[in-house]
Amino acid sequence: MTTCATELLDKLASRRAIVAVIGLGYVGLPLIRAVAESGLTAIGIDTDPTKIEMLKAGRNYLKHTGGEWIAPLVEAGRLRPTGDFATLAEADVIVICVPTPLTRHMQPDLSYVEATARSIAPHLAPGRLVVLESTTWPGTTTEVLKPILETSGLSCGRDFFVAFSPERADPGNAEYDATGRIPKVIGGDGAEAREAACAFYGLFVERIVPVENAATAEAVKLFENIFRSVNIALVNELKVVYRAMxxxxxxxxxxxxxxxxxxxxxxxxxxxxxxxxxxxxxxxxxxxxxxxxxxxxxxxxxxxxxxxxxxxxxxxxxxxxxxxxxxxxxxxxxxxxxxxxxxxxxxxxxxxxxxxxxxxxxxxxxxxxxxxxxxxxxxxxxxxxxxxxxxxxxxxxxxxxxxxxxxxxxxxxxxxxxxxxxxxxxxxxxxxxxxxxxxxxxxx
Ligand SMILES: NC(=O)c1ccc[n+]([C@@H]2O[C@H](COP(=O)([O-])OP(=O)(O)OC[C@H]3O[C@@H](n4cnc5c(N)ncnc54)[C@H](O)[C@@H]3O)[C@@H](O)[C@H]2O)c1
CATH class of the missing domain: 3.40.50.720 (NAD(P)-binding Rossmann-like Domain)
Incomplete structure (x- = not known):
């Protein structure tokens, strides 16, 4: 195991690690709550200044996640909302939760992920773990995220680590409203990256599901959503057929x-x-x-x-x-x-x-x-x-x-x-x- 990996694991085990979550929307906000409530210090970064100001004032913009938890964490300095990417220099773990929409021609639009990676690169330092949570095609973590981060001059797998872990939130589902209750699938670019990511999420998620690599974890998320899309289509088709009968x-x-x-x-x-x-x-x-x-x-x-x-x-x-x-x-x-x-x-x-x-x-x-x-x-x-x-x-x-x-x-x-x-x-x-x-x- 590299020295960088050992040091990161030590910081995680002692909960001294500082975690930055980039993109504080439906995925990033509940995640940062779970991180901060687990005792870790969490930096929340978003390009939307309104969201940052609301969080600083202890207010929530996502109704279904409540708001009472924000002010105590902000006041205790455990949740630090900011628009300043330079704060990433302090972060041991960086989690990316930015949008992955489609273009007008129904093609993947990775511009938010790429822009975020370019914002991280200048602040990357040895011993960091970067996890992508945005849903995307299998291969994105190693083919898109990693090369942009390596423009920092650091080598992935030796100096820093990347992993993919899909978000499985179900907004409005009272039974699974806490991030820690939903099993977390994790795939790394290499065994050390996976181990570090498992150690990180293991601090606040009850069940960790490691898979072979980042592409497998990316494929798991797409499979879950395609499963829903296909079954909903089937029942929609049967609705039309049965109604005619x-x-x-x-x-x-x-x-x-x-x-x-x-x-x-x-x-x-x-x-x-x-x-x-x-x-x-x-x-x-x-x-x-x-x-x-x-x-x-x-x-x-x-x-x-x-x-x-x-x-x-x-x-x-x-x-x-x-x-x-x-x-x-x-x-x-x-x-x-x-x-x-x-x-x-x-x-x-x-x-x-x-x-x-x-x-x-x-x-x-x-x-x-x-x-x-x-x-x-x-x-x-x-x-x-x-x-x-x-x-x-x-x-x-x-x-x-x-x-x-x-x-x-x-x-x-x-x-x-x-x-x-x-x-x-x-x-x-x-x-x-x-x-x-x-x-x-x-x-x-
Ligand atoms: N909403 C869900 O239930 C859900 C569930 C599973 C997975 N996902 C996936 O998670 C990802 C995020 O989805 P979401 O629903 O949280 O989106 P969202 O639009 O609610 O939140 C994204 C946040 O990222 C911010 N942002 C955009 N570009 C940024 C940048 N360059 N730097 C920093 N912040 C930036 C936006 O201001 C916004 O606050 C997507 O890939 C989505 O497919 C969403």
Missing amino acids: GIDIWQVIEAAKTKPFGFMPFYPGPGLGGHCIPIDPYYLSWKAKEFDVRSQFVELAGEINSAMPRWVVDRLAEALDRSAGTGLSRAHVLVVGIAYKKNVDDTRESPALRLIELLESRGARTSFHDPWAPVIPPTREHAALGGRRSVPLDPATIADYDAVLIVTDHDNVDWSALAEARLVVDTRNRAEREGLAGPRLVKL
């Missing part, structure tokens, strides 16, 4: 999941959302082309899932025609829920935004109600929707809408108001569970 997919799933082995329920919906499932699978299909192989399931699942919003709008138009004779082009539709999933405020890639655009492109007027996401944030993809505000879900006014379209079934929505609605089109099977039945309800 007059069979309720929701009843089919409830009955099928009583099978005690060999079945796992997935649920249909209005389309995929969030920063992971609609995006990550394309990282694999892009990389696969380099090896002259195709990932057909990935592409087919993408096609089926992205066709869902249009299918939902067609069914809503049919339902409107049947109900009061108001065509979609003259209808006022209330969309309930714009977050991509229940009980979170994240609207990234949310199918609700696509649905609103499709409805309006067919002449409908829309309003939305979302107690978690009261304002649509500005985005490049849905620029015209940015700034729109949630309206109340009020039993006294709900009948003013020609239809209510349930896209996200947050638990804190006042579902009882639906009793007065003229037509409810439900993509989440929520209304029936809230006691609504009869011809005014269309389950998709």
Whole structure:
């Protein structure tokens, strides 16, 4: 074992190591909390000055992670939010949690990872461990991150170490809301890198799952998300097929999941959302082309899932025609829920935004109600929707809408108001569970 590795392991074992987390979003913020609460000193770096100022003031910008934990850690000097990359000179472990989106042409956009690596390189010193947590194609850690870090003049594997460890957060999942409860897959560029990364995460994660190398760990994350994407596509396809046959997919799933082995329920919906499932699978299909192989399931699942919003709008138009004779082009539709999933405020890639655009492109007027996401944030993809505000879900006014379209079934929505609605089109099977039945309800 190199001297650098031994010294790093000693610092970790005695919890004297200083940890920097770069990118304090949905992944980085819960991570830095776990690091700081484990007794390590944590430097939090983000290029968004608003986030840094809020953290310094003890406030959180991510509702679902609460805010009470921030001020005590900041006051104790255990959590140091900053926009200054020079502070990396103090850090023994650096964890990268920056975005990995797609370009307009659906290709991996590693510009955030590359920019971060370039910001780290001038401050890299012997004995450092750099871990990438951003989801990406197998090979990124060694083919992209490592060469940029080596522009520092230091040699990876001798002077410093790199590893990949995917984030598996499930925002809004109360059972697994603490970072330490979710098993952590870790692959290093070499055995020493893996050992150092396992020693680091072992300080605050209950179960460590080492794998052969960084590429394997990268592949694990993509497999997990492709597994979801493909199964959601399958159940979305079956929803369309069974509906044509007059069979309720929701009843089919409830009955099928009583099978005690060999079945796992997935649920249909209005389309995929969030920063992971609609995006990550394309990282694999892009990389696969380099090896002259195709990932057909990935592409087919993408096609089926992205066709869902249009299918939902067609069914809503049919339902409107049947109900009061108001065509979609003259209808006022209330969309309930714009977050991509229940009980979170994240609207990234949310199918609700696509649905609103499709409805309006067919002449409908829309309003939305979302107690978690009261304002649509500005985005490049849905620029015209940015700034729109949630309206109340009020039993006294709900009948003013020609239809209510349930896209996200947050638990804190006042579902009882639906009793007065003229037509409810439900993509989440929520209304029936809230006691609504009869011809005014269309389950998709
Ligand atoms: N959101 C999830 O549930 C989830 C789950 C698993 C994996 N991931 C992956 O984790 C990564 C991060 O996702 P996220 O949801 O936390 O994104 P996010 O957008 O919530 O957070 C990213 C943060 O990085 C900051 N940032 C951007 N460029 C930076 C730079 N050069 N230096 C410092 N900070 C920078 C942004 O200001 C932002 O605060 C992505 O690769 C994503 O695919 C996300």
